[in-house]
Structures are given as structure tokens and as C-alpha cells.
Amino acid sequence: MVLTSNDITQRNYKKLSIQVSLSGLSFCVFDTITNKILVHNSVSFKQNEVIDGQLWNAFIDNSILTKAYDEIIVLHENNINTFVPKPLFDINNIASYLQYNVKVFETDFFAFDELNNYEINNVYVPFVNVNNFLLDQFESFDYKNTNTLLVQKILDKSKNIDEKQVFVHLQENHFEIVVVRNQELLLFNSFEYNSPEDFIYYILFTFEQLQLNPETIRISLFGNISKEDSFYKIAYKFIRNCNVLDVSNQSKTHDVTEEDMLHHFILFNS
Template identity: 55%
Template sequence: MELDITQKSYKKLSFEVAPTGVSFCVFDLISQHVLHYKHYDIDPNNVLEEALWKVFVENPILAERYDEIVVLHNSNLNTFVPTSLFDPNHLGSYIQYDSKVFETDYFAYDYLDTYELNNVFIPYTPINNYLLDHYDSFDYKNCNSIFVKKALDYSKNKDFKQVWVHFQKDRFEIVVTKNQQLLLFNTFLYQTLEDFIYFLLFTYEQLQLNPEVVPIQFIGAISEDNDYFKMAYRYIRNCTILDVTALQNTLQVNKKAILRHFILFHS
């Protein structure tokens, strides 16, 4: 049921949930400013629901009323399918080639309407069930839907290939675009600097991308002082951190936070 104007809070709550961390932020829907955000690192050996319980106990703001609630599943259990090849009745058949699936798995998908793409993914069902104990309803999606959409948006009228990397603590997502066409999406798990640069240069090689010409831009938990960025910069001539100056003015959040929580802040 749609709220009337007297019931609206004009605030939106977004969660980002991964086995290694939980983040949330509160938006003012009128100004688009971020009113509050917080991140919790989680030991992947711990139960994620227990970590969420702690987040709720420590943050009474989560019990307030919100006009919108969005839950982002930060998972690499996903794959992109063009609408021309997509059948929503066979979601598991798309993802089984990229991820190990089980009969008990639940599948969902995000539709990127502007680009005629569908992101098939396996949500963290226990997390959705936990949050349903706190909220009547919410929307949920896969983080990579937002990452790919923003990369495609940024590539508009750029009639050359570009590489985009979402850098995280244990893995990174890589997207290759050309004027709003998705040429590649992939995820790589890494443990060392050598793993990271190998996968990065392997992608350049497989797609015949010239590291002297094709630019790469980073978002995520990375900065120009980061060893991983320095390694990429050593081998790729046009290597930069995404310029988020305009977003700083809109969101009223510092640059480091915008880069780290780029997906969350675009939810």
C-alpha cells in the first residue's frame, strides 16, 4: 500500500551484505545526501545472521520508518544474459556454468532494461529471511547489476574499449565496455599481488586489449597508494581511480568512502 504524504519519511535505507562484511546507509530522498552510513567487517567463519543481529542492536536508526528499503547481495554467484537469449523459467541453467549450484538453491535475476541485460544470481536466502523479520518488504538485487550498469552508463559516447575494476578484499570484478556495450564481465579471486596482476593482464591478453592504449579505472577499497593499484599502474599506461568529485557534492560524503561504497551509494 502506497503511503500518503503525511506518512512518508522521505528516507531510504540500503544494505550491502557479503560473507566478509555488512554495510548500510540512509539517504535523504529529497536532497540525495547520505545521512548516515556504517560498515562492519565480518569473519567469514562466523554466522552472517549473528553479525546482522549485532548491527541491529548497535544501530537503532535501522528501526526507523523508511519509504524504500533495498538489500544488495554482494556475491559472485551471478552471470549476465542478453534478453534475446533469456528465459526466466530456466534461471539455473545459465548460472550452472559459472558457479556450483544445488537443487535447493533459489535463483533470482535483475533486469537492466536500458541495456537489455539480465543478471541471474543466487541471493543469500537466509539473509532475506532474517531481514523480513524486521521489515514488511524490501527490494533486493545483486551488487554486480549496479556495477555493470554504472560502467555502461559511463561508457556512453566513448567509442573505444574501457576496463573497469571493482576491487574488494578477496576478489575483484572486471568489466569491459565500448559505447554502452558489455564486452566482458568476470570475477577473480586473489590472495597475492601476483594473482591480481596475472588475472588483470590475462584479461587484457584474452580480449586483445593493448595495455599501452586501453584505459582501466578502479572503484572499491583502493587508492593510488595501494600496492595493488601501483602494480596495475606499472603494467597499464592509462590506469586511474574513478573521479568521483561530482558525487562528493551530491552525496556529501568523502572521496574514500564513495569509492569503497560505490555500489551501496548507487543503490
């Protein structure tokens, strides 16, 4: 639960972040004084089984999820989202922003996140059943779409860098590509893939559409990737200035390995 009392004796200075997708959940506990990650874990869900029951099992198997926390953040991991400039945003027509990008239904519930310091809102469809389950576990919590944090952190990183930069966040079966220039969002898109060849095809297609030169544009890869795997190697083959995102400072701050920092970039930045 989230404690709202200002009595310092009732605070434990710990924050819980939970990232949920249809394939599983990951969570971590922060020490809010040192910003170190005290514990983190991942749970895979079985396909074709009700997600509510698997969430229940995850809470039983990981009793740390039932402890008291000063703050609880729930991250909904899906790509049913789109970014809308604030001057064009009308909450009364929130569903209209998604209807041309993804298949939506009249019964869908729509939400939006504001990106701090940027005139952008992220409109998305959260997992309502997940929220309903968690409302039975916690008194209150804040929830966001994972791509809100992804784009927020990338925009922050691009400050005072005037050339275009490409960031690719690789996950199981899909990846997000974000193009920025000095805190300006130029493109966000998400693609599903089955092979390294699919992966590089969509990246080079994006380069072509935005007229980005693969000989000069810098691309940073992170998520489920390392310099030893086939996805990095095929990207490096076609794009000259290709690298794995440097997370060394963040990994030291949070007291985790660089591999874990890359893999849980969104969760650990929540």
C-alpha cells in the same frame, strides 16, 4: 518498513540501503530529496559464526536500521551470478545459466535482475537466509545483486565513448573486471586474489584474451584502492593509461569523501 500510502504526511523522505556479504554488512541512509547520505556504517562478521546471529547483533548495535523508511534496498554481495542477454533468457531454465560458471545445487534459489535500459538480465543466487531474517525486520524491501548495480553504472558511464574501457572494482579478497564500449557489455568476470601479483596477472590475462593493448586501453580502478597502495602501483607499472576512477562529482552530490565514495561505490549508487 516501506510505506505504500500516497498520503504525503506519512512519508519521511529517507531510503535505507543495506549491502550484505558473508564477511559483513554496510548500510547508508539517503535523504531522497537532496540525495545526500545522512549516515553510513560498516559491520564485520566473524568467520565460522552463524550469519543470522551476527545480523541480529548488527541491528541491535545500529538502531537506525530499525527506523521507518519510504524505501529499503538490500544488496546481495556475491559473485554467484552471470549476465544473460534478454533474447536468450528463459525464466523456466534460470538455473542453467549458472551451472557452467559456478557450482550450484538443486536446492538453490535463483533470482534475476533486469538492467534498466539494457537488454540484459543478471541471474544470481541470493542469500536466502539473509532475506528471511530481513523479512522479520521489515514489511517489505527490494533486493538485488551488487553486480547488477556495478555493471549498470559502468554501462551508463560509457555512453558515447566508442573505444573499449576497462573498469576494475577491487574488494577484499576478490575483484570484478568489466569491459564496455558505448553502453555495450563486452565482458564481466570476477577473480579471487591473495597478492598484488595475483591482481595484475588476472588483469593482464584478460587484456590478452580480449586483445586489449595495455599501452592504449584506459583502465579505471575503484573500490578498496588508492594511488598510494600496492595494487594501484603494480597496475600503473604495466598499464600506461591507468587511473583511479573520478568520483568527485558524486562525492559532492552525496556529501561524502571521495575515499568513501570509491570504497562504497555500489552502496552509494543504490
